[in-house]
Amino acid sequence: MAGEGDVKLLGAAVSPFAVLARMALEMKGVRYEYVDEDMGNKSELLLRSNPVHKKVPVLIHHGRPVCESLAIVEFVDEVWDAAGPSILPTVPYQRATARFWAAYTDGKLFPAYFGIQRAATETERAEKVREMVEVISQLEAALANGKKPFFAGDRVGYLDIVVGCHLFWLEAFSGMFGVALVDASKTPLFAAWAERFGEDEVASKGVVPGADKVVEYFKKKRQDNPAAGTAAK
Amino acid sequence: MAGEGDVKLLGAAVSPFAVLARMALEMKGVRYEYVDEDMGNKSELLLRSNPVHKKVPVLIHHGRPVCESLAIVEFVDEVWDAAGPSILPTVPYQRATARFWAAYTDGKLFPAYFGIQRAATETERAEKVREMVEVISQLEAALANGKKPFFAGDRVGYLDIVVGCHLFWLEAFSGMFGVALVDASKTPLFAAWAERFGEDEVASKGVVPGADKVVEYFKKKRQDNPAAGTAAK
Numbered sequence: 001m002a003g004e005g006d007v008k009l010l011g012a013a014v015s016p017f018a019v020l021a022r023m024a025l026e027m028k029g030v031r032y033e034y035v036d037e038d039m040g041n042k043s044e045l046l047l048r049s050n051p052v053h054k055k056v057p058v059l060i061h062h063g064r065p066v067c068e069s070l071a072i073v074e075f076v077d078e079v080w081d082a083a084g085p086s087i088l089p090t091v092p093y094q095r096a097t098a099r100f101w102a103a104y105t106d107g108k109l110f111p112a113y114f115g116i117q118r119a120a121t122e123t124e125r126a127e128k129v130r131e132m133v134e135v136i137s138q139l140e141a142a143l144a145n146g147k148k149p150f151f152a153g154d155r156v157g158y159l160d161i162v163v164g165c166h167l168f169w170l171e172a173f174s175g176m177f178g179v180a181l182v183d184a185s186k187t188p189l190f191a192a193w194a195e196r197f198g199e200d201e202v203a204s205k206g207v208v209p210g211a212d213k214v215v216e217y218f219k220k221k222r223q224d225n226p227a228a229g230t231a232a233k
Numbered sequence: 234m235a236g237e238g239d240v241k242l243l244g245a246a247v248s249p250f251a252v253l254a255r256m257a258l259e260m261k262g263v264r265y266e267y268v269d270e271d272m273g274n275k276s277e278l279l280l281r282s283n284p285v286h287k288k289v290p291v292l293i294h295h296g297r298p299v300c301e302s303l304a305i306v307e308f309v310d311e312v313w314d315a316a317g318p319s320i321l322p323t324v325p326y327q328r329a330t331a332r333f334w335a336a337y338t339d340g341k342l343f344p345a346y347f348g349i350q351r352a353a354t355e356t357e358r359a360e361k362v363r364e365m366v367e368v369i370s371q372l373e374a375a376l377a378n379g380k381k382p383f384f385a386g387d388r389v390g391y392l393d394i395v396v397g398c399h400l401f402w403l404e405a406f407s408g409m410f411g412v413a414l415v416d417a418s419k420t421p422l423f424a425a426w427a428e429r430f431g432e433d434e435v436a437s438k439g440v441v442p443g444a445d446k447v448v449e450y451f452k453k454k455r456q457d458n459p460a461a462g463t464a465a466k
Binding site for chain 1: 285294297299300301303304305307308311312325326328329330332333336337371
């Protein structure tokens, strides 16, 4: 197992971005201590390590913090480069394509689905669902272009984990809001990819929480602050 | 001069992100054809090359498009790695730090200053100016931490161009809206850095438009569509 050094990850149970950082560490077989932060009562270590955003995930390597999930994945891939297959593609053009789609996913996917639960009206919610469907259609097209089981080839790589870390939220939201966000009849390649990704022993199994954790999270949020309750079913 | 291959950059005169891509190409001494797009009447080549966003910049290398300015900079650094000093730092921890700040700048700086000119009310404008000041204060702190003339050392590198490509907009807006966005009395390190960056022969001189180009751009926009006029002075 790689990474006998001093590696700590500050995460939070339902944070897809913390799950992404864990997926990268798992893919490289890095031994690390996982610290689950209470985001309602952040630790001094988190506040000191990520003073700009005060958010998880933060990877602490030999006492020095790395913040931003995409930067963490690249860092893990570079520091433990010999510890396992490269997470990013190794050819510059394919790396650039993967980074393009990662930026797209990062900028669009989370805001769209997070917007579904924040929507104040049904019209707003329908708009956010439409945005989600658009993002997934674009990813469907990327899979169609690649013609491979995963985004950049025959095994799980960078874009797979960047998208895949959100799947448990999509599953939870499908139940909570009665909208099928991953729909084999509309985006069959994406649906088949999601199934394959969920079965991956290294990246997916073990670090992906069940969709029920997201449902619980919102239940607790509503109990703590009923006035701000989401309109989840 | 590096890059005898087939390299084309689709840009637009006042796009800071196109300027960023050009800075990377200049730093590596890559020979490229620059194509100035009319964003009101986009070329078939642009629409075909960036079907997802339909935006500049797009770098076309041997007929294959690379989109998203940060992905373009990394691509240029990787493809022409032997053509000049590395644009990104070469040490993983410093690369991660540079990527963190690049993501921060990309996510915060442009939306803040673009918001200044889109603001419908004085209150909204003041809020966007406040956001800008916050971003620049954070970058001031990053410079203070680094204790170097540029963000990652003694010469212009990744984060310098990621931030520096916006300076001509900040200069234009200072005049247009009467707010000093780069203010030596409040953020002396950032102001001194901006001056040093502007004097850099390779990254800055030659590819950075004058602030007057931004002023002209908004004048033309108002003439073409007076109803949507900005509140610029």
